[in-house]
Amino acid sequence: MTITRFAPSPNGPLHLGHAYSAIVAHDLVAARAGRFLLRIEDIDGGRSRSELPEQFRADLAWLGLEWEEVAAQSTRIEAYEAAAETLRGEGLLYPCSCTRADIAAAATQTDPMGAPLYPGTCRTRGPVGEGPFAWRLDVDEAVSRTGALTWSDELAGEQEAQPGLLGDVVLVRKDAATPASYHLAATLDDAADGVTLVTRGSDLFAATHVHRLLQELLSLPVPRWHHHALLVEPDGQKLAKRRGSGAAGFGLSERRLAGEDGPALAADIRAGRFPSGISLSPSLS
Structure with a gap:
């Protein structure tokens, strides 16, 4: 069975880039009758905000996604x-x-x-x-x-x-x-959660070289990976919390609370219809 995960850090609100990543992961396993996991990666020191995981859950449900939640990093x-x-x-x-x-x-x-x-x-x-x-x-x-x-x-x-x-x-x-x-x-978590397909953005492609080494050193199972394209702004930079992408019309909770149709937004994302100025980075394929 294919098992993948969406693993956000609660150091800022989710934005359209997160929605794209979550939808890619969700749909990959849905097509294979697999399992889609949610893992909260909440060990980012003082930057983690305790109120955000519940906001994340509300955002994902608003998009029409279903998931199984596994233990947060702070318990591990x-x-x-x-x-x-x-x-x-x-x-x-x-x-x-x-x-x-x-x-x-x-x-x-x-x-x-x-x-x-x-x-x-x-x-x-x-x-x-x-x-x-x-x-x-x-x-x-x-x-x-x-x-x-x-x-x-x-x-x-x-x-x-x-x-x-x-x-x-x-x-x-x-x-x-x-x-x-x-x-x-992340390497230990994926093994503990039984992840067989690590789905994440192409910006983490190089990190996989180290993760594969750690798996060998710690006798962990070896999954497959799927490094998807990123949503990027007009300057070519990826949407990122630290650059304010959780606001300015890109934040999921902002859109949800404004009454936008979440499943319709998810359909647009699946079809590659993004807000003006937002596009996908080149694919690794």
């Missing part, structure tokens, strides 16, 4: 800590004191998302100060133990895992309010 902290301790005990994590400014100053390359690529500073010199420290995955050492790995995307086809593209990623954050990074938490 022990599992994240146990996985990190396993990797730490195997010598695959190291403490890091570097700040974003440190990394930007020292980096000589960028990752696939355009961010400064961590140059392994603390892997070679050790952390500075007394902490708290982040814990990074020693990717070269991990790859030396697993050997070559592959993964499969329904649009882009078979892929050779290249986790080094993202460098030594953080798995445990120094901020105690956000105990696990997206890489560790």
